[in-house]
Amino acid sequence: MIGGRRPLQGRKPGDRRVRIERPHAPYFRYTGPGHLTAKEAASAPTTATGRIWANVRGIFVGKPLASDEELGERLSKTKALAIFSSDAISSSAYATEEILRVLILGGVAALAFGLEISIAISILLVAVAISYRQICIAYPTGGGSYTVSRKNIGRTVSLVAASALLIDYVMTVAVSTSSAVEQIVSAFPVLFDERVLIGVAAISIIAIANLRGLREAGNIFAAPTYLFIGSALIMIVVGVFRIVVLGEGATYGPTIASQLSATAEPLSVLLILRAFAAGAVALTGTEAIATGVPAFKPPEAKNAATTLAVMAGLLATLFIGITFLAVNFAILPIDFPEKKTVIAQVAQTVYGDGILFYLFQAFTALLLFLAANTSFNAFPRLLAILAGDGHMPRQFALRGDRLAFSYGIIVLASLAAGLIVIFHGSTHLLIPLYAVGEFIAFTISQTGMIRHWLREKSPGYRRRLAINAFGATLTGIVAVIVTAVKFWDGAWIVLVLIPILVGIMSFIGRQYDAQAEELRVREDGVLPGPHREQRVIIPVNGINRAVVQAVNFGRAIAGDVRAVYVTDDLEAADALRERWERQLPDVPLVIVESPFRAVISPVVAYLDILDQAWPPDKEAPVTIVVLPEYIAKHWWDRVLYNQTAKRLKAALVGREHTVIADVPYRRGH
Amino acid sequence: MIGGRRPLQGRKPGDRRVRIERPHAPYFRYTGPGHLTAKEAASAPTTATGRIWANVRGIFVGKPLASDEELGERLSKTKALAIFSSDAISSSAYATEEILRVLILGGVAALAFGLEISIAISILLVAVAISYRQICIAYPTGGGSYTVSRKNIGRTVSLVAASALLIDYVMTVAVSTSSAVEQIVSAFPVLFDERVLIGVAAISIIAIANLRGLREAGNIFAAPTYLFIGSALIMIVVGVFRIVVLGEGATYGPTIASQLSATAEPLSVLLILRAFAAGAVALTGTEAIATGVPAFKPPEAKNAATTLAVMAGLLATLFIGITFLAVNFAILPIDFPEKKTVIAQVAQTVYGDGILFYLFQAFTALLLFLAANTSFNAFPRLLAILAGDGHMPRQFALRGDRLAFSYGIIVLASLAAGLIVIFHGSTHLLIPLYAVGEFIAFTISQTGMIRHWLREKSPGYRRRLAINAFGATLTGIVAVIVTAVKFWDGAWIVLVLIPILVGIMSFIGRQYDAQAEELRVREDGVLPGPHREQRVIIPVNGINRAVVQAVNFGRAIAGDVRAVYVTDDLEAADALRERWERQLPDVPLVIVESPFRAVISPVVAYLDILDQAWPPDKEAPVTIVVLPEYIAKHWWDRVLYNQTAKRLKAALVGREHTVIADVPYRRGH
DSSP, X not given: OTTOOHHHHTSOGGGHHHHHXXXXXXXXXXXXXXXXXXXXXXXXXXXXXXXXXXXXXXXXXXXXXXXXXXXXXXXXXXXXXXXXXXXXXXXXXXXXXXXXXXXXXXXXXHHTHHHHHHHHHHHHHHHHHHHHHHHHHHOTTOXXXXXXXXXXXXXXXXXXXXXXXXXXXXXXXXXXXXXXXXXHHHHOGGGGGGHHHHHHHHHHHHHHHHHTTOOTTSGGGTHHHHHHHHHHHHHHHXXXXXXXXXXXXXXXXXHHHHHHHHXXXXXXXXXXXXXXXXXXXXXXXXXXXXXXXXXXXXXXXXXXXXXXXXXHHHHHHHHHHHHHHHHHTTOOOBOSSSOBOHHHHHHHHXXXXXXXXXXXXXXXXXXXXXXXXXXXXXXXXXXXHHXXXXXXXXXXXXXXXXXXXXXXXXXXXXXXXXXXXXXXXXXXXXGGGTHHHHHHHHHHHHHHHHHXXXXXXXXXXXXXXXXXXHHHHHHHHHHHHHXXXXXXXXXXXXXXXXXXXXXXXXXXXXXXXXXHHHHXXXXXXXXXXXXXXXXXXXXXXXXXXXXXXXXXXXXXXXXXXXXXXXXXXXXXXXXXXXXXXXXXXXXXXXXXXXXXXXXXXXXXXXXXXXXXHSOTTSOOOEEEEEEEEEOOXXXXXXXXXXXXXXXXXXXXXXXXXXXXXXXEEOTTO | OTTOOHHXXXXXXXXXXXXXXXXXXXXXXXXXXXXXXXXXGGGOOOSHHHHHHHHHHHHHHOOOOOHHHHHHSOBOHHHHHHHHHHHHHHGGGTXXXXXXXXXXXXXXXXXXXXXXXXXHHHHHHHHHHHHHHHHHHHOTTOOOHHHHHHHHTOHHHHHHHHHHHHHHHHHHHHHHHHHHHHHHHHHOGGGGGXXXXXXXXXXXXXXXXXXXXXXXXXXXXXXXXXXHHHHHXXXXXXXHIIIIISOOOOOOOHHHHHHHHHHOOOOOHHHHHHHHHHHGGGXXXXXXXXXXXXXXXXXXXXXXXXXXXXXXXXXHHHHHHHHHHHHHTTOOOBOSSSOBOHHHHHHHHHHTTSHHHHHHHHHXXXXXXXXXXXXXXXXXXXXHHHHHTTSSOGGGGOTTOHHHHHHHHHHHHHXXXXXXXXXXXXXXXXXXXXXXXHHHHHHHHHHHHHHHHHXXXXXXXXXXXHHHHHHHXXXXXXXXXXXXXXXXXXXXXXXXXXXXXXXXXXHHHHHHHHHHHHHOOOSSSOOOOOOOOEEEEEEOSSSSHHHHHHHHHHHHHOSEEEEEEEESOHHHHHHHHHHHHHHSTTSOEEEEXXXXXXXXXXXXXXXXXXXXXXXXXXXXXXXXXXXXXXXXXXXXXXXXXXXXXXXXXXXXXXXXXXXXXEEXXXXXX
16 A cells, blocks of 8 residues: 555646646545545556456456445346346256155155145245245345344344355355366266366355456356256257157166065155155245346346246246156166266256357356355355344444455355365255255244234235235245254254354344444533643664654654664664764654663663553553554565564553553655 | 453542653653653553462573663672573583594594693683684673674674574584483483483473563572582592592503404594594584673673683683593493483592582483573673664564563574484484584674774774784684584584575565665755645444444544445345435435345455545545454454454455554454
């Protein structure tokens, strides 16, 4: 940050008149008296690489948007569908496989139930979507589970929803990435052994892109969603045609049937429930549209609701269609010798071994990476909302602030990458941790809506209330089922983490509340001006330009200025006093002999005795400790200079009635 | 450091009168007008554990000494011998073995030369000691190689000496510790496999003791030296009596003789030179007394010279005696199956397997650990001298400063422990790196003395000149021999390191010189007072106690005070302006709208436009940015508060004409 704004400094002397008359013009709009609005230049990159990157980014993903511009550039339904649905739609890439993996335990006969279960889950999806349409209409400013429950239920429940969502964002990244890698591995089996590495690398690339300011607003983000939807729909049409019209469907061969029967458990309600719970992962990501209502073109609520309906319809079609093909082509998950996903086998059966199969795999993997990317936007955004409400450290609320945003991105990427390493990049092993949080959040938001309608009692609220009550009951039941049947597979981890996160966020909230209470100032009346006296203490190491500058600063701000020289060398002390009294006669110099050769503690002790010498009936003065600071130009300067000042500062920060003033001395000035 | 001095705060209200009249009494002596001398209390520990440790330390090693007290408590010759000679004397524990390890290559016949070589080295030792006696007399303030060569030769050569010494201090720790562990292992072979661990643990313990402030002044440090000297002299007397009078000496058995002859190389001058170079390690540590002259009782120089003579005599006696016994008892170094040192075998032969042998081994190991400990005092002391001359970062010069001292101790311990790990705790493998630096330092200091006498030309200088010229020639030759014959065994590492260290220290020196030049202020005339105007900018987040405190501080130090509020929430901005104009009407509030939701860069940009708005013909005013800082009481407070202030500070440090003032707000005030 040294050196300020480059563009201005680069101006020629002839520009000076302009600068003086309207100096703020490049950075600010003058909005009113004492009111400036920062232009983009005010937060423009000040380094060369920063500017180059900004240009590159400008080409690919558009320029950064200001809060109001962002609202200005509303999304059409087509674009919104692509951007908000990638997470939900992409779950069709692994949901079928999860169902088959459970049913396989019941033998070949059980596998036939796959279709029924996918239809049941699709019905659940439609019910949830209808419930969420209510939220789009009731909360046109964006209604995530956290917002809805905070407004309608209460602080603790909303924090449960927030915790569940935070966990789910991590899981979205981990599951989508590992599934994407499995799609790649299905096309290129030679990469199987590198799947963990590829997954971690992919997360790193997505994280870095987001750290550098990738935004999902660009057109390129719409492509993968439509490419996948299009090619998957063609695959389903062609596949269904071949099965139903041409009768090309296959049945599970006798070898496999007998192999499976040997270890099969009887087809039970529990097995069906487990398959249902496994497939319920198809619903993850449904909330995104309800959260993003303000991004739609007006009428926002209506457009969002329509988009949600289309999304649910598409997802249901894809999910049922892929499951139908998988069951009728007698496809089973293959883990050995290399992983081959069910959707890849379906695609291979329909499209053959040619370029079309590889393209489909590419589209699927791209969509899954895009789904992972959505969490990199949503996770810091939720952190920012939580920080705004005082449940996360405040710095997370500064969304335009690269560093705070970066923390969120790095935390998310690290957790997701960690999960991929721990679970060896296996989507199947990760899934049990996934849907639990999502269904808890669903249930909480639907329940919040019940309270909302009961309070609002707007016209026709009874019907809306009934819809949300139905949704809440349904998602509540599914939440219990999912948690129960997946408990020992990993769902317990989520149930342990949620209370921990809620506890931390409540604690932070109490801390900030206590601080605000403590700092509160009465609302009325003019606040009195300063009444304390002040004195300046300047630790010096001799007479030099940096010291003179600090002394002059001290003289400018207070009448009582003293320099303090700590030494164990009496000769040097006497020489300095002689020179000091000659050159700076109006500033008293105190020599503190330090026979123990300490420097920091004698200064602190000296400040202590100054305070204690003050008459006890008068308020002690503010002590301003002025520290000359030599500004580093090279990395080694940081080692060679200012070390004593740094430690003195550390010793004094927090001292009563003490202000520390750093007076920088710049080399070459 | 929060909260200042405890002892005073704990005083009762009745003490107040005393406090006001002589508040400095507990910490300072009033030495003259504007001159205080810190008492021990001024650097007393302020924490409970710190005080407990200070008491424990007081019992064992005495209280810390002030610079002048330290000089007051002079050392008697007996005590000085023990303290300054442990490094030199302890080398008799491994020097004989090093000679035998070389001679063994020439077969049994060659081993007989061990005695002659040890006598030759002892003569060299006496010559060096006589040369050093001159230094004691010429430099009664302490004359290490660095000081002598800096005064008499020049900057670069003195830095070569300093580099050689720094390396040798590290080697002293590594070699002494590994030899001490080998003595322990010789007595308890079961510990053989743990020798690296024991060595590293021993270095850690010594380092921790030094970090906590162990000083070598205590009486307990004299004990090991005398216990070793006493028991080694008895061993020599008994052994010589048994060999010479009782004729109990042994000869190398025929098996060993034929084994050795099979691989023996012919007895050559080179072999003798190599044995000589190996044994020359006996001279390491000789410089210590010359460096420590001021610590002796007066007449310092004479007492130091006497002590040096006694030390040389004792070391020569022990070295020749032990070598005589080893050769006449037909002792060879044993490495397999467990290490058994030559001195341990000598002791076992003389003292048998009983308690006396174990005691002797304990004394030897203790002395060696004590020798390692001396480096922990000398190394930071040399760093402090180098830092005082501007060749090391300045903070190392603060010897009373625990932190700076600690860096030196930690660096020394880490390097030595690293060497022990790399060389598997083998004294023999470490030795080639050891003596090279020492002999380079010897040569440089003797050469410096030649220049000294040539310049001084004090009465009788010719004789003194001749002695030092002889010493310089001798040590120079040995330095070349040692380097040449040990070159590929490790001496090359030292020859590579020395120029690197010299380069770094020269670089640091040039940096500090350039800084001093840049900061130089003319020596005469009164320096003018402040002439710049100043204004105060206070970034605020609302109206609360911390902000009011900062605003009041700003109003107290300058007339031009502005508050800046950065937000993307216009409603909040309007509400704040309304309240601000009501409650703080005389302080203008500038609202900076930040649609990009950045906080840091708009503040910096605002400061930039303020500067640019200043008339170009007037010097820009000093901008004082006042940052309210909420003081942490718990570790989590550091995460929850002040993050924005911290980052704003980082962005502003080094900005032209800008002073940063931290105004702390303490909870509960």
